[in-house]
Amino acid sequence: MNYNEVFCEVNKLLKSHVDNGTVASYIPELQKVSPDKFGVHLCTVDGGNFAFGDSEEKFSIQSISKVLSLTMAFEIEEDKLWKRVGVEPSGNPFNSLVQLEYDEGIPRNPFINAGAIVIADVLVSKLKKPKEDFIKFVRQLSGNNQIDYSDRVAQSEKSKGHRNAALCNLMKSFGNIENDIDEVIDFYFDLCSIEMTCSELARTFLFLANYGKDPVSGNKIISSSKSKRINAVMQLCGLYDEAGEFSFKVGLPGKSGVGGGIAVVHPGKYSMVVWSPRLNKKGNSNKGVRFLEEFTSYTESSIF
Amino acid sequence: MNYNEVFCEVNKLLKSHVDNGTVASYIPELQKVSPDKFGVHLCTVDGGNFAFGDSEEKFSIQSISKVLSLTMAFEIEEDKLWKRVGVEPSGNPFNSLVQLEYDEGIPRNPFINAGAIVIADVLVSKLKKPKEDFIKFVRQLSGNNQIDYSDRVAQSEKSKGHRNAALCNLMKSFGNIENDIDEVIDFYFDLCSIEMTCSELARTFLFLANYGKDPVSGNKIISSSKSKRINAVMQLCGLYDEAGEFSFKVGLPGKSGVGGGIAVVHPGKYSMVVWSPRLNKKGNSNKGVRFLEEFTSYTESSIF
Amino acid sequence: MNYNEVFCEVNKLLKSHVDNGTVASYIPELQKVSPDKFGVHLCTVDGGNFAFGDSEEKFSIQSISKVLSLTMAFEIEEDKLWKRVGVEPSGNPFNSLVQLEYDEGIPRNPFINAGAIVIADVLVSKLKKPKEDFIKFVRQLSGNNQIDYSDRVAQSEKSKGHRNAALCNLMKSFGNIENDIDEVIDFYFDLCSIEMTCSELARTFLFLANYGKDPVSGNKIISSSKSKRINAVMQLCGLYDEAGEFSFKVGLPGKSGVGGGIAVVHPGKYSMVVWSPRLNKKGNSNKGVRFLEEFTSYTESSIF
Amino acid sequence: MNYNEVFCEVNKLLKSHVDNGTVASYIPELQKVSPDKFGVHLCTVDGGNFAFGDSEEKFSIQSISKVLSLTMAFEIEEDKLWKRVGVEPSGNPFNSLVQLEYDEGIPRNPFINAGAIVIADVLVSKLKKPKEDFIKFVRQLSGNNQIDYSDRVAQSEKSKGHRNAALCNLMKSFGNIENDIDEVIDFYFDLCSIEMTCSELARTFLFLANYGKDPVSGNKIISSSKSKRINAVMQLCGLYDEAGEFSFKVGLPGKSGVGGGIAVVHPGKYSMVVWSPRLNKKGNSNKGVRFLEEFTSYTESSIF
Numbered sequence A, B, C, D: 001m002n003y004n005e006v007f008c009e010v011n012k013l014l015k016s017h018v019d020n021g022t023v024a025s026y027i028p029e030l031q032k033v034s035p036d037k038f039g040v041h042l043c044t045v046d047g048g049n050f051a052f053g054d055s056e057e058k059f060s061i062q063s064i065s066k067v068l069s070l071t072m073a074f075e076i077e078e079d080k081l082w083k084r085v086g087v088e089p090s091g092n093p094f095n096s097l098v099q100l101e102y103d104e105g106i107p108r109n110p111f112i113n114a115g116a117i118v119i120a121d122v123l124v125s126k127l128k129k130p131k132e133d134f135i136k137f138v139r140q141l142s143g144n145n146q147i148d149y150s151d152r153v154a155q156s157e158k159s160k161g162h163r164n165a166a167l168c169n170l171m172k173s174f175g176n177i178e179n180d181i182d183e184v185i186d187f188y189f190d191l192c193s194i195e196m197t198c199s200e201l202a203r204t205f206l207f208l209a210n211y212g213k214d215p216v217s218g219n220k221i222i223s224s225s226k227s228k229r230i231n232a233v234m235q236l237c238g239l240y241d242e243a244g245e246f247s248f249k250v251g252l253p254g255k256s257g258v259g260g261g262i263a264v265v266h267p268g269k270y271s272m273v274v275w276s277p278r279l280n281k282k283g284n285s286n287k288g289v290r291f292l293e294e295f296t297s298y299t300e301s302s303i304f
Helices: A003-013 A062-083 A093-102 A113-126 A130-142 A151-158 A162-173 A181-192 A198-204 A224-237 A240-249 A286-299 B003-013 B062-083 B093-102 B113-126 B130-142 B151-158 B162-173 B181-192 B198-209 B224-237 B240-249 B286-299 C003-013 C062-083 C093-102 C113-126 C130-142 C151-158 C162-173 C181-192 C198-204 C224-237 C240-249 C286-299 D003-013 D062-083 D093-102 D113-126 D130-142 D151-158 D162-173 D181-192 D198-209 D224-237 D240-249 D286-298
Strands: A039-044 A049-053 A254-256 A261-266 A270-275 B039-044 B049-053 B254-256 B261-266 B270-275 C039-044 C049-053 C254-256 C261-266 C270-275 D039-044 D049-053 D254-256 D261-266 D270-275
Touching: A003 A049, A003 A286, A039 A198, A049 A198, A062 A113, A062 A130, A062 A181, A062 A224, A062 A254, A062 A261, A093 A113, A093 A162, A093 D093, A113 A130, A113 A162, A113 A181, A130 A181, A130 A198, A151 A181, A162 A181, A162 D162, A198 A261, A198 A270, A224 A240, A224 A254, A224 B224, A224 B240, A240 A286, A240 B224, A261 A286, A270 A286, B003 B049, B003 B286, B039 B198, B049 B198, B062 B113, B062 B130, B062 B181, B062 B198, B062 B224, B062 B254, B062 B261, B093 B113, B093 B162, B093 C093, B113 B130, B113 B162, B113 B181, B130 B181, B130 B198, B151 B181, B162 B181, B162 C162, B198 B224, B198 B261, B198 B270, B224 B240, B224 B254, B240 B286, B261 B286, B270 B286, C003 C049, C003 C286, C039 C198, C049 C198, C062 C113, C062 C130, C062 C181, C062 C224, C062 C254, C062 C261, C093 C113, C093 C162, C113 C130, C113 C162, C113 C181, C130 C181, C130 C198, C151 C181, C162 C181, C198 C261, C198 C270, C224 C240, C224 C254, C224 D224, C224 D240, C240 C286, C240 D224, C261 C286, C270 C286, D003 D049, D003 D286, D039 D198, D049 D198, D062 D113, D062 D130, D062 D181, D062 D198, D062 D224, D062 D254, D062 D261, D093 D113, D093 D162, D113 D130, D113 D162, D113 D181, D130 D181, D130 D198, D151 D181, D162 D181, D198 D224, D198 D261, D198 D270, D224 D240, D224 D254, D240 D286, D261 D286, D270 D286
Parallel strands: none
Antiparallel strands: A039 A049, A039 A270, A254 A261, A261 A270, B039 B049, B039 B270, B254 B261, B261 B270, C039 C049, C039 C270, C254 C261, C261 C270, D039 D049, D039 D270, D254 D261, D261 D270
16 A cells, blocks of 8 residues: 555645644653654555655654563563553543552553553663663664663653652552662653654564564564564553543554654554644644544554 | 364363352342353354354343444444543443543443443433334344343342442433433343343354444444444453453453353454353453463464 | 620621622522521520521521431431441542442441431431421421421422432442432432521520530430530531531531531530521532631630 | 549450550561550649559650641741641541542641641741751650650651652642652651650640640740641541541540550640550551540540
């Protein structure tokens, strides 16, 4: 399929779409981005690449990196990991603290902040040099040695990190954090600060569209079974409290970040990243969700 | 694929599996079933039928009927339906009342009791003779005019229905129930009382494995788009608070009932029903979930 | 002390007080009252009577009657009563349903709706003719045979009673309601519909200012120990989610109703009723609370 | 009244009382105490002193110190204080985190941990040398220069303080903590570590039984109005989630600590401290509550 044409058609459909979303404001660095940026990149498992708009511009991938840290932790810890973090959707957005209390420090899934902090704690425990080792892993996935953290973004988040410190302390009180809280939180914010372009990020997610194997390098990143499981977690928990609606309308596993990016995979077919900084009320890219909805309708892409 | 052989192999794998689940006890009628029953039936979209064990024995499909009532209501109300009920997973099992309060009477999805009661209310409003019209619809889907409600089961549930009456009253206080509460609740319990065999139920779900069209009769039941959406809701909300784990391990859209049945569909391939009355702590068939997990691993079936 | 003079002084202090409260609107009958009414009546235990403003005008006492039904049920059931209802403040105003769930159908205290419904259920079980017997009891307390229910108000509430029916059904599901739900709810709304003037209501509460004995008739209504306990429950739970602030500012046990009345007692000294229909955000009489605050400061009345 | 005789009589009544409470175990230092200790001391406002049992033995006053830090902060901040902390009972014991979330970082009252941490933050902001200045204040109240912190207890708590750090971080995220989190938490644990005997602590609380004025030294500690208000907060919030039952049974304002102490005041009459280390399920001294219940029944002491 010529996805370039599809992108143009879908973009036309969205012409009348007035984007009343707002750029994430809780950290100053994220607010500096131009709100009208819009980029798309799609990589097929057989080597196709299709781009649209600002697809070569770097943005802060934020929570999308939680898929990558989960992938690394799943490889290291295997099934033991799931004793420390669940795989269930989290329900009500304001419940994270009360659910941690109810579930005695076990986060519902690895994509809510509490869960991603546990994943960060696993990596701090198991990696010799967590920060260096993790970016090396991401560079391997992306086939690009230039991928890096943004210290400015990480610093900016650390200065506002009291809520995440609250989650981390609560989990520590239940014995579900092994390392020093400051070290875990710092690493967690580093993870979130990675910057990529749409094309780099789509390339990075390609192994999840290909049952765990990177079709470009031929490297087996993870087993087919793990790849399916990570996709299942994305499907159920990848878009905060909009996961159900996203499944309903888009029908593909995906993960969003407050930087305005959304990565999706169609197993056996393609990985795709859209980026548009204005967020809807659920914290997901407003135009990104709309574009994906129209795109999957147009192409009749859906795992269902 | 010769699924008969697969069933035998998977059954062997489960030999050592000690089933410490317990039969649903909250209504007397459900407790009368023999706890060690086990049946499987799979229908492929191209006409294959594969059976195992007690697949020709009737059981109470209970909440599995919520997929059928949703299908009918979705056809009638179209997108208006989703103003009255959401499509998000519900999170914590004890939250239904507080979430109704928080969300002002709008249930999180059509498969939690509150949501299914709203669906029942829609059908009571729109159908001339709700009870007759609905069973006619189910008979059409199943190609079987003998399918019927169990008045004994419905009566048994009605006598214990105070919690559902609480949900219905709370939603009525928010204006999300149109009809008389007793009428809605009675119809809701009728819906849950339908009895089918594994083979009848797998046959009934076949249209969802075939993009909305019944491959046997050739009838178009619903549009492809609606079929995908119903499957998406099943994937995210179909197994109570075990939806995430079921997606993680089984990787197919499914719906369970406290009668011990689970119906799953693999879009483009097959529909399948397993039945085993002992339930795990989340209220889903213990052996049913285990069987499906091994079955999908063995056959490498997964939408992810 | 010449309370008439105090009333005038305190009223002057409130001259500049702009009352931005709003009359209860959830039932049409309550909205018919003139919003600027204001009455006060104080009865001392040694026979004094002091009145101010619209103190001889009837108003709907609403939840204030919960003190009277509790008194009657406490006499009948003694300590067994407290197995079915607690004496703890309820915390967050929106928690009643979730707390009933958490506490397995046991309401936190007899002054939240759920608790008063349990009290109504006790009376339905124990009284031969609940409606007649209860009003007879109130007439005895008040020394006034004209006190009566308002059928208009009761009817008006019954037509909007879905939320209370939800509470009642939920408690029934936990086995904490003995009688038919409709009968209990009807009686509950009857209790709330009683109409009195400030002077009648202050007179009715006098036994709680006099350790359980009516100083006018000389009748012992309840034991001193029970009288203290009912006052303790009023102190902690009598003003919905404003109980703490009321204790902090007014320092006397009291009970409010959405009709705009507040009854307080100063043990050993007086009972007092203020009435002003505009309610603050917590559902208590706006001017009533302000008046009591200034009154108790002025007279240095406080149990603390 | 000869309270010595009363103590003996009440103690006899409790002979058959089997104390199945357990000593606080969450910090090692508290567990070292002998569980069968029992002491009582009562100071009347006119100079009487009555002691019983181990009343001259030091124990960790723990949360009872929250009354003293509140007193100091109320003097310093006046009404501004109540913009940062409420005066309402907290309801459900497990709700502190979710209520902070719901109320945007404003704790329900100054006696739950979150509220006492805000009070500690106020003192850190306003006192030149918080730790020295506060103990000086306590020594003044008690007329005893030997009163001191226990560094062992404070250290022991600091090593387990993750949950309090979670509360503090969450409030900081809402802007309700001004100072560095570690400094506030450290000071908070210092406050809780003070050790006193029953007689020292009863003496310290005497000003609250005497409308703000210390009857021994003749010093006015706080205004009569503030004294009443602190007593009101104790009445509603002083015994965790047992405040209602304590009011119901004991009928006096009081404050408990997990060290097994309970301080109560009868305004105009006496202050009194009981100490017995075994705690009931609500975290209050098991025998202490029972003793106070029998004592106030016997002496017919009650503010109600």
